[in-house]
Amino acid sequence: MTLGQELAPHLPFLRRYARALTGSQAEGDGFVRATLETIVAAPADFPRDVDPRLGLYAAFNRQWDATRADEDGAGGLGRLSRITPRSRQALLLTAMEGFTPEDAGYLMGCNRASVEELAQEALAEIERQPSTDVLIIEDEPMIAMDLETLVRDLGHDVSGIAVTHDEAVASARARRPGLVLADIQLADDSCGLEAVQEILGDFAVPVIFITAFPERLLTGDRPEPAFLITKPFQHSTVKAAISQALFFGRAAIPA
Incomplete structure (x- = not known):
């Protein structure tokens, strides 16, 4: 080889x-x-x-x-x-x-x-990072609940939990979160990437994507996320990703 x-x-x-x-x-x-x-x-x-x-x-x-x-x-x-x-x-x-x-x-x-x-x-x-509002885009209830608990344990608030493209965009526009955690495949068979792109068209916000197939978003062939978590995830992984995303405080997908 x-x-x-x-x-x-x-x-x-x-x-x-x-x-x-x-x-x-x-x-x-x-x-x-x-x-x-x-x-x-x-x-x-x-x-x-x-x-x-x-x-x-x-x-x-x-x-x-x-x-x-x-x-x-x-x-x-x-x-x-x-x-x-x-x-x-x-x-x-x-x-x-x-x-x-x-x-x-x-x-x-x-x-x-x-x-x-x-x-x-x-x-x-x-632990010293300022708190922010976090939008969770996730259609699996147990994972959404796990993420919500983790986010609150870090001292942040959850601005909403969305399971579809339309819910995600509407929630983001209503509350303008300081961070987005997004699944790739949503309940209405839409793509979380598309929902995030629409949100980023309105305002800049750090985004962390969560997927069971990270290699599909790590090719470098097109605008892709800067922050990516693999399912199933460890809490320490999510914590590190959230901290790093907020450290940079910028949109995870280039416009």
Whole structure:
């Protein structure tokens, strides 16, 4: 099996991580593209003593760290203010991408204890985030109830729970939420993507999509979500995604 064949199954999920880290489909996919170009240019430098997925994320993180260093050296305070802190990076790697603290430490160039400390810092920051109204677009009652409980436990309010395209758009226009959690397939067989696009046509709001088939939205072929949760989900994953989406405070799908 070639190196490309080994890495291919992991690329959609690297895109998910990159988009959550940057808050943007375009920027995240750009980092992934640059990472792959670096690997193609020097395949002998790719680490072969670790799992291919771990090696791929390590190559990406080197690209990310180099960009951080360039931004820091340029003194771009405006740009730096939008770069994900290491604490959030540790939380995304463990809570969203499912790496162990040891593997996350390998990726971030630190030890397990440091990763755990950084992740705890991120969780403490989540608790300090200002509350907002959250619109839940989900047609499965148990999942909707689970999300509602989680959102309220984080200190946010639920502005509405919609199960169809029309309900979602009407609720968003009536309450103008500060965050949207959206399923892809809705009760009236409409697409959650279309409902969100219509909402974003009215006003900008961060959006997190929830789907059992994330790879379908991680191709880079069209405007796609920056924040994506896979069903079935862990509460820690939702918490990390909500925090990161609110951190950037921008629409998840480009206009």
